[in-house]
Amino acid sequence: MLKKVFVLLLCAVFMATSAVAQKIQDLRLSANDAQNVRFVVDLSDQAEIKLSRLSNPPRMVIDVENAPFEPGVREKRFLTTGFITSIRTGKPTPSTTRIVLDLPSDNVTEKHFTLAPQAGSPWRFVIDLKHNTPQVSVKAFSNDAQNIATQAPQKSEPAKKSVTKKKIVMLDPGHGGQDPGAISRSGKYEKDLTLKMAKETKVLLEKAGYKVVMTRDKDYYVTLRGRIEKAHKANADLFISIHADSAASSSAKGLSVYTISEKASDKEAAALAESANKADILFGMDLSEYQPEVGNILIDFAKTYTMDQSAKYADEVVKEMAKEVTLRPKAHRYAGFAVLKSPNIPSVLLEMGYLSNRDEDKQLQKESYRNKLSKALVRAVNTYFTKHVEQ
Numbered sequence: 001m002l003k004k005v006f007v008l009l010l011c012a013v014f015m016a017t018s019a020v021a022q023k024i025q026d027l028r029l030s031a032n033d034a035q036n037v038r039f040v041v042d043l044s045d046q047a048e049i050k051l052s053r054l055s056n057p058p059r060m061v062i063d064v065e066n067a068p069f070e071p072g073v074r075e076k077r078f079l080t081t082g083f084i085t086s087i088r089t090g091k092p093t094p095s096t097t098r099i100v101l102d103l104p105s106d107n108v109t110e111k112h113f114t115l116a117p118q119a120g121s122p123w124r125f126v127i128d129l130k131h132n133t134p135q136v137s138v139k140a141f142s143n144d145a146q147n148i149a150t151q152a153p154q155k156s157e158p159a160k161k162s163v164t165k166k167k168i169v170m171l172d173p174g175h176g177g178q179d180p181g182a183i184s185r186s187g188k189y190e191k192d193l194t195l196k197m198a199k200e201t202k203v204l205l206e207k208a209g210y211k212v213v214m215t216r217d218k219d220y221y222v223t224l225r226g227r228i229e230k231a232h233k234a235n236a237d238l239f240i241s242i243h244a245d246s247a248a249s250s251s252a253k254g255l256s257v258y259t260i261s262e263k264a265s266d267k268e269a270a271a272l273a274e275s276a277n278k279a280d281i282l283f284g285m286d287l288s289e290y291q292p293e294v295g296n297i298l299i300d301f302a303k304t305y306t307m308d309q310s311a312k313y314a315d316e317v318v319k320e321m322a323k324e325v326t327l328r329p330k331a332h333r334y335a336g337f338a339v340l341k342s343p344n345i346p347s348v349l350l351e352m353g354y355l356s357n358r359d360e361d362k363q364l365q366k367e368s369y370r371n372k373l374s375k376a377l378v379r380a381v382n383t384y385f386t387k388h389v390e391q
């Protein structure tokens with residue numbers, strides 16, 4: 001779930017003068033992936049820091065000498081991410097500020113270093129932690145999913161599989177109802193093609209162990225905003241909008257995948273920041289308990305993270321599709337499509353090919369051709385959740 005992968009920055013809101021020169025200004029935790037996290041202690045000046053490891057329960061202890069928290073920092077609720085399940089603070093001696101990171105096991109390796117101030121950043125003590133034990137249940141689940149998707153029969157491990165919560169994939173068949181989308185060379189509607197493709201992909205995804213929700217399952221119109229709202233309501237982990245292209249030139253052909261660009265998503269994120277219901281839209285977190293500026297930082301991180309994840313999935317789709325069909329040059333493209341503007345759900349838009357191209361139109365109308373596309377999408381979903389998402 002996104003909740004757990006979330007990157008957090010807690011800001012020191014106040015500055016204060018004190019007898020002690022150096023202060024802890026900030027604690028920041030971010031996850032690169034399921035196995036790697038980075039913990040950063042921001043300091044107003046260099047400080048003496050001691051690291052130690054303890055077992056039962058496994059934890060890392062960071063003792064900072066003669067550098068108390070700046071007012072307001074310690075009172076913050078330190079949210080966690082990656083494999084770090086909790087961050088605690090204490091004061092074992094009057095001069096020592098202790099920070100404890102709870103670890104999932106003793107099999108965590110650590111590297112640390114200090115960075116001098118630069119470009120507006122303060123002194124930073126950085127700890128990179130690597131969890132060396134991959135989660136067995138996740139692997140078992142993913143392998144199962146892969147096997148089922150490619151119809152290679154193999155024994156599954158139901159006991160382990162049940163440990164993992166099903167990922168939710170939202171399929172969004174483009175257009176519908178009064179909006180036919182593009183009309184093909186042979187007179188077929190894009191809205192019908194996208195619905196067929198979505199229904200067929202749904203079957204394969206479900207076989208592979210995913211929960212699948214669709215923005216529409218019949219021929220009716222759903223607003224673009226409505227599609228995003230449905231994805232939020234469904235608590236989707238991934239959103240795939242399905243379309244087919246059309247161009248004035250009948251020679252244009254090839255498949256492409258779109259994700260949003262930084263520019264295109266800024267406005268939506270800003271609107272979210274302003275909106276009254278931002279509380280439950282962002283990971284179900286109640287932002288009202290944070291200072292407004294912290295809320296905005298959280299949204300900003302969510303947006304950046306989501307764009308990054310969207311791009312990762314898009315790249316996996318491109319990789320898998322390249323094995324099956326013709327791609328447009330630079331098949332992963334960026335655009336400000338409204339349905340891609342969820343600040344917190346990784347979203348891609350698939351253009352399956354050109355309905356204005358006679359050959360591609362003919363192919364796209366065939367179930368066997370779409371089946372190749374569906375299977376590639378499912379393989380990309382498997383890789384995405386295995387490689388790029390913390391379970």
Ligand SMILES: [Zn+2]
Nearest residue numbers: 174181243244
């Ligand atoms: Zn379309």
